[in-house]
Amino acid sequence: MRRAYISLGTNVDRARHVRAGVAALEAHLGPVQVSPVYETGSVGFTGRSFYNLVVALDTDLSPAALVARLKALEDQHGRQRGGGDAPGGCTLDLDLLLLGECIVTSECLCLPRQDMTRHAFVLKPLADLAPDLKHPLLGQTMQALWTRFDDDRQWIRPVAFAW
Incomplete structure (x- = not known):
């Protein structure tokens, strides 16, 4: 068994899709640990703000196989690919960030996920959930990476989330 860290995000009916996404992960993959939930601005496009968290x-x-399972769960929760979502809308986005010490570089998958240290919506909840976890390539803890994070264009704020 290896520990997987998965980013979960939604900007459509956010509270419902956060709950449904976590429940689906538990139902299909087993017990999960969750970070705090954060509200964040969209990155890379103009759209509604997101709820984001990280699940272990x-x-x-x-x-x-894990990525295929995550994509199937997204599809089951109404995720549209290829521009089919409402503008700026995403019902459920599940991204594999880390899987144990796996390092994978292929056309379809990169582990650790390359952009995880560049996005507050991933790095902050990951640092909350696993502050002492070391990045397999950088050798720094998630807390150290978050402490050094410097992109004032990305806003992030905690959500008092009712499970």
């Missing part, structure tokens, strides 16, 4: 779980699935 243990799995014996391969990286490719």
Whole structure:
């Protein structure tokens, strides 16, 4: 078994999709630990603000099988790909950030996820959930990476989330 860290985000009926996404992960992959939930601005496009968090779980699935399971869960929750979402809308986005010490670089998958240290919506909840976890390539803890995070264009604020 390896520990997987998965980013969960939504900007459509946010509270409902956060609850549904976490419940689906538990139902299909087993017990999860969750970070605090944050509200963040969209990055890379203009759209509604998101709710984001990071989930940790243990799995014996391969990286490719786990990503396929995450994509299937997104689809089951109404995720539209290829421009089919409402402008700036995403019902459920599940991204595999880390899977144990796996390092994968392929056309379809990169582990650790390359952009995880560049986005507040990923790095802050990951640092909350696993502050002492070391990045497999950078050798720094998630808390140290968050402490050094410097992009004042990205706003992030905690949500008093009612589970």
